[in-house]
Amino acid sequence: MSDVLSGHFLTKHFGHTTALAGVDITIRQEEAVAIMGPSGSGKSTLLHCLAGIMKPDEGEVHLMGHRVDNLGERRRSELRRTRFGFVFQFGQLLPELPAEENVALPLMLGGVTRTQAVRQAREWFAPLGLQGMETRRPGELSGGQAQRVAIARALVSRPAVVFADEPTGALDQTTGQETMRLLVEATKHNEACLVVVTHDPNVASWCDRTVEVRDGRLTAQQATAYTTVLPAGGHA
Amino acid sequence: MSATLSLTWRLLRGGGRQGMLGTWLTFGAVVISTALLLFAVSANLAFDARAEHGAWRNPVAAEGDAVAIQATRWDYVRDTPILVVELAALKPGAPAPPGLPAFPGPGTTWLSPALKDLAGELPEEQLAARFGQVGGELGEQALVLPSELVAVVGLEPGDPAFKVKRDYGSASPTRIASFAGEPTDDAIAYQMLALIGSVLMVVPLLVFGGAAARLTVARRDRRLASLRLIGATPGQVAGMTVAEAVMVAFAGAVAGTLLYGLASPLLSRIPMQGGAWFVTDLLPPLWVMGLVLLAVPLLVGLSAVVGLRRVVVSPLGVAKRETPPAMRFVRVIALIAALVMVPMVSRATSVTVIVIVLGLAFLAINLAGPWVVGLIGRITAKRARRAHQLLAGRRLVDDPRAAWRTVSGVALTGFVAGFLGLLSPSADLLGTRDAHQLRLSGNVSVTEARDRLAEAKVKATVERRKDTLIVALGTGVSQENLDRARTALAGLSPGRSASTENDDGMVDGQLLTDIATGTIVVLAVSFLVAITSAGITAASSVLDRRQTYALLRLAGTPLEVLDRARRSETLIPLVIMGGGSIAIGMFCAMPFMFAGMNVRGLVTLLTCVAVGFAGVMAAGALSRPLLRSVTLNPAPRPD
Numbered sequence: 068m069s070d071v072l073s074g075h076f077l078t079k080h081f082g083h084t085t086a087l088a089g090v091d092i093t094i095r096q097e098e099a100v101a102i103m104g105p106s107g108s109g110k111s112t113l114l115h116c117l118a119g120i121m122k123p124d125e126g127e128v129h130l131m132g133h134r135v136d137n138l139g140e141r142r143r144s145e146l147r148r149t150r151f152g153f154v155f156q157f158g159q160l161l162p163e164l165p166a167e168e169n170v171a172l173p174l175m176l177g178g179v180t181r182t183q184a185v186r187q188a189r190e191w192f193a194p195l196g197l198q199g200m201e202t203r204r205p206g207e208l209s210g211g212q213a214q215r216v217a218i219a220r221a222l223v224s225r226p227a228v229v230f231a232d233e234p235t236g237a238l239d240q241t242t243g244q245e246t247m248r249l250l251v252e253a254t255k256h257n258e259a260c261l262v263v264v265t266h267d268p269n270v271a272s273w274c275d276r277t278v279e280v281r282d283g284r285l286t287a288q289q290a291t292a293y294t295t296v297l298p299a300g301g302h303a
Numbered sequence: 304m305s306a307t308l309s310l311t312w313r314l315l316r317g318g319g320r321q322g323m324l325g326t327w328l329t330f331g332a333v334v335i336s337t338a339l340l341l342f343a344v345s346a347n348l349a350f351d352a353r354a355e356h357g358a359w360r361n362p363v364a365a366e367g368d369a370v371a372i373q374a375t376r377w378d379y380v381r382d383t384p385i386l387v388v389e390l391a392a393l394k395p396g397a398p399a400p401p402g403l404p405a406f407p408g409p410g411t412t413w414l415s416p417a418l419k420d421l422a423g424e425l426p427e428e429q430l431a432a433r434f435g436q437v438g439g440e441l442g443e444q445a446l447v448l449p450s451e452l453v454a455v456v457g458l459e460p461g462d463p464a465f466k467v468k469r470d471y472g473s474a475s476p477t478r479i480a481s482f483a484g485e486p487t488d489d490a491i492a493y494q495m496l497a498l499i500g501s502v503l504m505v506v507p508l509l510v511f512g513g514a515a516a517r518l519t520v521a522r523r524d525r526r527l528a529s530l531r532l533i534g535a536t537p538g539q540v541a542g543m544t545v546a547e548a549v550m551v552a553f554a555g556a557v558a559g560t561l562l563y564g565l566a567s568p569l570l571s572r573i574p575m576q577g578g579a580w581f582v583t584d585l586l587p588p589l590w591v592m593g594l595v596l597l598a599v600p601l602l603v604g605l606s607a608v609v610g611l612r613r614v615v616v617s618p619l620g621v622a623k624r625e626t627p628p629a630m631r632f633v634r635v636i637a638l639i640a641a642l643v644m645v646p647m648v649s650r651a652t653s654v655t656v657i658v659i660v661l662g663l664a665f666l667a668i669n670l671a672g673p674w675v676v677g678l679i680g681r682i683t684a685k686r687a688r689r690a691h692q693l694l695a696g697r698r699l700v701d702d703p704r705a706a707w708r709t710v711s712g713v714a715l716t717g718f719v720a721g722f723l724g725l726l727s728p729s730a731d732l733l734g735t736r737d738a739h740q741l742r743l744s745g746n747v748s749v750t751e752a753r754d755r756l757a758e759a760k761v762k763a764t765v766e767r768r769k770d771t772l773i774v775a776l777g778t779g780v781s782q783e784n785l786d787r788a789r790t791a792l793a794g795l796s797p798g799r800s801a802s803t804e805n806d807d808g809m810v811d812g813q814l815l816t817d818i819a820t821g822t823i824v825v826l827a828v829s830f831l832v833a834i835t836s837a838g839i840t841a842a843s844s845v846l847d848r849r850q851t852y853a854l855l856r857l858a859g860t861p862l863e864v865l866d867r868a869r870r871s872e873t874l875i876p877l878v879i880m881g882g883g884s885i886a887i888g889m890f891c892a893m894p895f896m897f898a899g900m901n902v903r904g905l906v907t908l909l910t911c912v913a914v915g916f917a918g919v920m921a922a923g924a925l926s927r928p929l930l931r932s933v934t935l936n937p938a939p940r941p942d
Contacts (some may be wrong), residue, residue: 120857141861148859161694161853163701168693175690176860222857 069096069127071260072228077116077126079109079283086112087123088283094228099251099261101271103278111232113280114264118151118230126135130227148176152221152229152259154250156236159217160205167192167201170219177224191219194251209243211242222257229254231263235270247273311546324846324929326550328546328839331601335835336512337599339828340588342570343501343508343565348591349584350497352690353576354490357447359401360388361487368477370397371406372465376473377810378432378454378793378800380786384577384809385418385452389798393478400455400482402445415446415453428759429786433793443581443653448488450578467745467798472810476798481520492814493576500657500821503723504828506665510708511836512599513606526828530671545604552603556596573824575817577633616728624807634674638887641667642852646890650900661722664891669717672711676876677703683875695871706876708840712833714880714914719829720915721888723822724908738805741774743786752795759791774801785900830915836847837873838922845926856934865934866927873923877916885912 072094079087086109091162094100104110115121116139119135120143128136142181152160160169170188177179192201195215205213214234221229235243235248251273254261263274271277279286307860318836362373371392378385390400390407397406407413412434414422419440422431434454441453458464465476486494535543564586571580587595638694680699687693699706707714728921741763743752752765752772764775776788845852852865885908 069918088800144856144859146859146862147857151859153854153858155854159851159857159858161697161851163697164694168697172690172693172860173858176864215912292605 070094071098071131072117072262073129074113074117074123075127075129075199077113077123078123079112079116079123085283087116087126088242088285089126090280090285092117092278092285094252094260094262097258098149098258098276099263101231101272101274101277102280103266103268103271103277104264104265108280109279109283110155110264112214114230114232114262117144117262118153118228148173149224150227152224152226154214154217154229154231154234156233157210157213160213160220164203164228165202165221166197166216168275169205169216170223172240173220173224188219188223191223195219195253208237209242211246213247214238214242215247218253220251222253222259225260229259230260233265233267234263235265235267239270243267244269308546311543311550326551326840329551330558330844332511332835332839333552333555334559334562335831336508336594337556338563338566339504340599341560341563341592341595341833342589342828343504344595345567345587346583347494347497347501348587349580350490350494352581352584353447354403356444357490358484358486359445360386360453360474362474362479363483363485364477365480367480369480370394371826372460372463372476372478374467374469374474374476374798376469376798376800377802377806378433379789379809380421380425380801380805381782382805383452384806385454387800388453388455389458390455390464391458391461391462391463391465400445402442403455404439406457407438408458409457409462410435412436412643413438413455415441415451417450418452419871421452425786426783428488428790429783430790432790446581448576448578449581462522462797464798469798471581473670475522476511477830489576489810489814493817496818496821499658499661502661503719503825504832506662506827507712507719507832507836510669510711510715511832512602516828523909537622541608544607548605548607549600552600553596556599560592560601566732573820575820578812600681608938613717626869632674634670638667638671640769642890644885645893652773660891664887665718668714668887669711672714673703673707675880676710679876679879681707683871688910691868691871692859694864694868695875696875698868698872699876705840705844706872707880708836710873710877710880710919712836713877713919714884716826716829716833716915717881717884717912718891720826720890720908720911721885721890722892723825724885724889724892724905724911731783736801736803736808739776739778739780739785739794741785741792741801741803742778743772743774743792743796743801744770745772745799745801746770747772747796752792755791755795756788759787761788761791763788772801773798819907826887826907826911830918831914834918834922837919838925841869841873841923842926844927845933848917852930853934862934866930870920870923873919878918881912881916 070093072093077087077090077092078158079085081129090101090109090113092113101111102113107200112121116123116126117138119128120137120140124250126136126206130150130246135143136292138146147153147296157184160166161172164172167188171181174187175261177290179187187203192198195218197212197215197219198211200208200216205216208216217234222276231250235246236248250263261274263270265271305875360375371390371394374389376387378387388400391409394921399405400407405414406613414434414437420439422434422437425431434456439459441455443449445455446453451808467476469475488936565586568582571582571585627694644663647661676699680696680701681701682696684693684696687696725731747767749765749767749772756763756765756774761776763777766773766775774792776784789801795801854866
């Protein structure tokens with residue numbers, strides 16, 4: 068498998084706080100990687116640097132062999148829009164737009180005509196179990212349904228990498244598991260790789276590999292996925 | 304109660320930078336609203352004060368014993384009217400007129416400060432020689448405005464001037480018991496027009512004030528809903544909201560009052576009735592200030608409670624977002640009904656009717672506005688081909704009332720502009736009048752007039768037509784020669800002054816000029832409201848959607864698309880509603896039109912439309928840095 072996205076010696080400071088202290092990470096074709104760590108460990112900063120949301124103070128980010136961290140804001144925006152997909156905890160859907168238009172939006176931004184964009188968007192609804200929800204507005208969807216719409220939106224422009232930041236953070240356990248299953252399956256089906264930031268081992272267990280961030284450094288890289296769910300009472 | 308207050312204070316202060324920004328926006332809105340409200344109220348009181356100051360020169364006949372005899376006439380210098388008040392005491396110890404230390408004795412003249420200055424500046428034979436011995440300077444109480452030219456002339460009761468009946472606009476000799484007098488018809492007309500102006504200014508102001516109050520609530524919605532969820536009683540939530548809104552509004556009202564106080568010297572320079580104002584006339588009395596300081600926070604608090612109803616009723620009320628029910632068409636029917644009424648009431652053109660029609664049309668536009676905005680939104684969304692058009696259209700459908708609030712100021716102002724643009728008569732209406740031929744009525748000797756003019760070295764041909772002396776000075780006559788001739792002829796015909804046709808039209812023309820000035824003032828105020836309102840609404844809409852904006856930007860949506868969506872969201876309804884309101888305003892004004900279309904009014908209208916639209920777009924653009932800042936740090940969680 069070839070490398071899709073890699074970060075080399077990523078360093079980032081916020082004032083006197085060191086969020087990243089020289090992180091090296093590589094994500095391969097169709098791989099799903101979980102980034103874990105306690106609050107304040109730097110895991111979101113790592114995701115933001117990899118996704119071109121932030122520029123690292125030092126180090127480099129490469130996408131398909133091209134350096135991307137040194138691009139200007141406009142090019143990085145374009146990169147995020149065309150090559151990356153994003154799923155957040157909540158609040159990413161525009162409440163005014165029906166579900167299908169929320170999904171179609173990235174395509175329209177890329178210049179696809181509206182009819183075409185909505186038609187392409189609709190194709191995502193059935194595979195994600197969202198039949199009949201096309202014209203509902205986010206306020207009329209359950210949390211799990213809204214996250215599935217967000218997954219469709221992240222994947223509709225056929226990105227190389229999908230970044231998910233606590234994608235199940237606002238969901239209950241069962242819905243969260245189902246959402247993760249769909250996220251991982253849909254991403255793989257699209258030959259994209261997945262980077263998930265989470266503090267929940269159950270979420271991480273859906274990924275091929277878990278890296279752990281502590282005080283801005285990778286402390287552990289587990290090549291094998293979690294296979295068990297922690298017993299009740301654990302730190303989950 | 305004190306716990307609620309202290310918690311409110313802590314939440315207010317701890318709201319973070321953007322929370323504070325929201326509070327500042329409300330504060331700013333209240334400052335502007337209060338200052339403009341004080342202006343609208345004070346303008347009325349100021350016209351009342353002028354009417355009162357001028358009342359003594361409009362004599363009321365004594366019912367019993369008269370103490371004096373009084374008459375007025377108009378004289379002119381340098382194309383400016385001079386009010387000459389002629390007085391004679393009928394009894395010893397007659398009361399002193401306002402602004403004079405004693406009753407002026409026969410042969411003495413008292414001049415207003417401006418007239419005294421002018422008499423000193425101009426050569427004697429052009430002005431000063433018209434008045435006999437000058438007794439002194441008139442006090443402020445005698446004057447309507449500081450730059451007014453007034454002469455109070457003392458005469459004998461038997462002076463022939465008191466035998467002469469005066470023209471319309473002057474007071475014929477009247478035996479009076481006191482100097483109470485009564486406001487002139489002109490003064491009353493000004494008071495009425497000021498009232499119409501106030502209605503036109505206050506209605507958009509109230510719409511704006513209401514929007515500002517809801518602005519605090521909108522952002523507090525989520526926080527207050529959380530408080531409800533953890534068990535705060537509706538009473539506590541309502542109490543906190545009211546406390547917060549009232550605290551901010553009170554501070555804003557105080558600042559607004561100060562702002563108005565500081566601005567009043569500038570405002571007093573707006574020329575009306577021929578000159579600037581006494582600053583004291585424009586300062587509202589203490590009871591008005593007290594009332595405003597009490598009423599503004601109260602209204603804002605009340606508006607906040609109304610806005611909060613949803614949260615208080617259900618803790619989940621705000622969290623859920625569903626398709627809002629479509630607005631009823633009955634709103635438009637109300638507008639149509641109001642418009643049908645307009646031609647029907649046109650037969651009775653009284654001020655009351657105009658005010659009622661204006662008020663109704665205003666309300667109807669405000670009712671129909673959101674419905675039309677919703678319709679525009681549906682059309683925009685349906686026809687949208689680009690992302691920003693789609694976003695704009697959907698947002699208009701989602702919350703037409705919010706979109707209406709952004710443009711309502713301009714729409715209502717458009718109505719005012721349309722109404723006044725058509726209604727206000729142009730001074731050109733009076734046509735060009737002759738300004739080089741003096742006329743003096745009365746039994747005047749042609750020879751004496753010729754002699755006097757020759758002595759003053761003024762070339763003129765003098766002839767008599769019926770009982771009027773015509774002094775033709777030739778087309779190229781200078782102001783100096785005209786005033787020399789006027790001065791030479793002064794006193795020739797007791798109780799009368801020599802005047803040109805142009806002079807005689809001046810007093811009527813003044814009202815028309817003032818209506819034009821008033822129109823500009825009302826429009827300036829309305830546009831100030833509209834522009835501020837657009838700016839504040841735009842900023843608050845960015846704040847309300849900051850999370851979504853931030854996440855969209857994070858996912859690679861260019862800032863430009865978000866900004867363009869925001870612009871379209873304002874521009875589309877602005878153009879349609881602004882244009883529509885102007886048309887409705889013009890329609891409503893048609894029955895009241897004094898004469899044909901007025902070019903100057905039309906130019907004013909077009910200028911205002913251009914300035915207003917540009918202002919609203921600029922005010923909206925001001926929140927672009929805010930949009931950039933809320934999307935710049937898009938970390939959805941502080942990790």
